[in-house]
Amino acid sequence: MRLDNYSSNQTLPTMASGFPVDTDRLTDDLYEAVNGKWAEQATIPGDHSSTGGFMDLVDNIEHTLMADFDDLLAGKLTPGNAEMGEFKKLYTLALNFDQREENGVAPLKPYLEKIEGLRDFADLNAHLTEWFLTGLSTPVTISVDPDMKDTDHYALYLDAPSLILPDKTYYAKDNPAAKQLLPIFTTTAEKLLQLCGYSADRAQTIVAQAKAFDAQIAPHVKSAEESADYVKMYNPFPLADVDAKTTQLDLTGAIKGLIHDAPAQVILPQPTYFDALDSLLTPDNFENLKSWMLVNTVFDGTGALTEEFRQVGGTYRRALSGQKEARSQKKAAYYLATGTFGQVVGDYYGRKYFGEKAKADVRDMVLKMTAVYQRRLKTNTWLSAATREKAIVKLQKLTIKVGYPDEIDPLYQQFKIDDHASLFENLQHISEIAIKHHFSRWGQPVDRKRWDMSANTVNAYYSPDNNEIVFPAAILQKPFYSLDQSSSANYGGIGAVIAHEISHAFDNNGSQFDEFGNINNWWTDSDLAHFKDLAQAMIDEFDGIDFAGQKVNGKLTVSENIADAGGLSCALEAAKSASEIDLKAFFINWANVWRMKATTEYMQLLLSIDVHAPAKLRANVQVKNLDDFYTTFDVKPTDKMYLAPDKRVKIW
Incomplete structure (x- = not known):
């Protein structure tokens, strides 16, 4: 770890994604200091329940692909493969609301x-x-x-x-x-x-x-x-x-x-x-x-079915999330068609807007983060040698998937659209093909090459039963990652996301699976007991925090909170070992990527069912566990962002 380029007197970044940072509030409320000015002008679109970092990327991809698919429908863009040709047919059907009205409820x-x-x-x-x-x-x-x-x-x-x-x-x-x-x-x-x-x-x-x-x-x-x-x-x-x-x-x-x-x-x-x-x-x-x-x-x-069915049918779901209005017909058709041909659309998006070079670059980033994680495991002070060795083996066996699959799942070759049948009938036929294919897996070897997300999905995941981390192309862009951002800012964004997914291999759930993805206790009894104590400390740190008129459930969110803590800590170490170090940019971008403005209904729904803590708390609580946060912003015991050293939760 090279700290020679670090200075606590660095110039503070004054902008976060185009909005000024309130430097007077950094030690009071990091999230509000970084995102407050943005939140003052941000409006939640009527067909959304939230807006902000992740949703902005979703909206940008939606805008890009809808424009491309307008050209596809107009004949200006030629389908790159047979599966894309079938997607075009389904999208055309989904957009034909006149035909839907004519068919009425008959298909159902x-x-x-x-x-x-x-x-x-x-x-x-x-x-x-x-x-x-x-x-x-x-x-x-x-x-x-x-x-x-x-x-x-x-x-x-x-x-x-x-x-x-x-x-x-x-x-x-x-x-x-x-x-x-x-x-x-x-x-x-x-x-x-x-x-x-x-x-x-x-x-x-x-x-x-x-x-x-x-x-x-x-x-x-x-x-x-x-x-x-x-x-x-x-x-x-x-x-x-x-x-x-x-x-x-x-x-x-x-x-x-x-x-x-x-x-x-x-x-x-x-x-x-x-x-x-x-x-x-x-x-x-x-x-x-x-x-x-x-x-x-x-x-x-x-x-x-018809527009009236679509509008009425979405009423309950919109009430759950506080969404004020239904999507437009065009957006609804887009999401229906792209959802059905997920990997086909993902393959198009990944190859056009991400490409093999970016795929290789990001894979290198993931390998760097796994190397940092391995160094941290080797120097871990609370694991015994036996457990530490097993943890390193699991990390070394971790499968990494970046960008998009090498080939489209052959299942999509079976999706054939009948232009003379209704939209409902075509979707039902495709559903039955997919269900039959699902059950045909019985007796076959497990397909470990399979992706559970399409490349145009703004997300990432760790699969404990495959011991794999997957980063679709869609999340690998600003503010998470950009060549325009400093190395430290990128580590505070995509670096923390990458390390978050790695950390899931060692959270309260992932830690119970071995390097092959099997449930298998590879811990010594004393190490496991200590880990459970640390996990309980993470539960306690979040449990009962007031938010959106309700309280955070520490047990529900513990696995994601452990992954956030490990991811942020690991990314911080990587940032500090880079040739140029700007920890202020690191922490500011960490807070920036979690910016979110949502309806009260949606926030309360997430508190009840989501395994993630609220975005604001992900930004604010985790940094309090890191000693470097205090030295970077000169946080004192009288500041609201201060947490006593003996209360700081440190696991990975």
């Missing part, structure tokens, strides 16, 4: 009639495999994913369905949000059913029954906080024992239809739900189940 009707035609559970069982392959709502979900204790092979996971309200905690009697949201859901669902041809009275009955079934599910599923503990998702049971938990569904028969096999063992992420399944699936409750299936099916189809 056959699926509603299938549900209406069910007489009893025996009837449902006779069609259960078809139901799964069609993607219709079922009281049990089934998926094929890597076995968390043997990630070279796939396992079958059986899980509970989603709830109407965002989280189990909303169903508590004292939760005020539910009292506001359920009436909006009720009105929305009743309107949609009436658009499908149901009478007002019949729609009211169906929605009441659907809510009754949903309320019965809620006590038996996990909250977001409980779901945030990955390892507790791994609950293997004999299939015969699971099937015996319900007298009404033939799960073994349906599974045989899906994967042409009956595995001895299945995984239940939420076993308590299956313990309650027989009490939910009773003949007396069958009409409630049917109504629940009807309501879910109608909601699922709204985006591909």
Whole structure:
């Protein structure tokens, strides 16, 4: 580490992304000092629930690609491959709202009639495999994913369905949000059913029954906080024992239809739900189940039908996030088409706007950050030699994916658009192809080359079961990364993001997986106990902080907070070892990338379900744990940004 170029008397950067930094507030509130002037003039677009750093990048990519795809539709841009040609057809269909009006609700009707035609559970069982392959709502979900204790092979996971309200905690009697949201859901669902041809009275009955079934599910599923503990998702049971938990569904028969096999063992992420399944699936409750299936099916189809369906169907979702208006028809069509052809669009974006040279440059940055992380592990003072050696092995085995995949997933070659069929019918056909492909993975080797994000997605992720970090092209731009920014500013942006994802390999979840992605305890008992104490300190640091009229849940956000802390600390070390050092720029850009202005509804929703702490707290709390923050800005014990040394949480 070379500190010879560092001086605490550096000139303070006065601008953050074009807005002046309030230098008088840096020791009082870093986030507000950096982002306050921006927030004063920032407005949240009517079709957004937030604006700011991440969302600005999303909007820029949207603007760029929509302009390119205008040329594609006009014939000025030739599709670069067959898959892009099919995307063009789907986008054309999605934009044809006149044809949608002409088709009306007719494309959805056959699926509603299938549900209406069910007489009893025996009837449902006779069609259960078809139901799964069609993607219709079922009281049990089934998926094929890597076995968390043997990630070279796939396992079958059986899980509970989603709830109407965002989280189990909303169903508590004292939760005020539910009292506001359920009436909006009720009105929305009743309107949609009436658009499908149901009478007002019949729609009211169906929605009441659907809510009754949903309320019965809620006590038996996990909250977001409980779901945030990955390892507790791994609950293997004999299939015969699971099937015996319900007298009404033939799960073994349906599974045989899906994967042409009956595995001895299945995984239940939420076993308590299956313990309650027989009490939910009773003949007396069958009409409630049917109504629940009807309501879910109608909601699922709204985006591909008429404009009225689209507007009404989005009412509840907009209420959840505080979004004032629906997207324009053109934007809605863009997101529907790009979402369906995600990797195809990502391949186009990555190759045109990122390229192989940038891909190699950023990969080098990632390798530099992993080297810094390895040095930190080697010099770690609280890990024993045995655990430290295992941690280094895991880091060295980390798979790095940058920019975009080398080739488009062959699945997209199967997506063929029928110009003479409706938008809804085409989307349903593609969905069924994707579902069939998903279940065809059973018995095949796990595909570790697969990407879970398209290159045009503004995000990044760590996968514990693959032990891999993935950085799509879209996030690799200003303010996170730019040649126009200083090295220190880039480390405070993309450097911290890269190290954040590396840190996930060693957070409270990732630390329980080995270098191959398997659940496997590689810690000594004393090291693990100490790590749990440090994780608890991170929980305590965030837990109960007032924000947006609610309080932060330290347990829900602990994994992301550990990753933020490790990422920022590691990026700081990298910045300090560069040839030019400007730690003020480092911390200012760290605060800058988290700028966010959001509706109260959206902030409160995130507090309930998001594993990340609020953006402002990510910016402010983590820097308090770093000694260099205090020396850089001369933070004193009387300043609001001061945290006593014995309270500073330092893990990685």
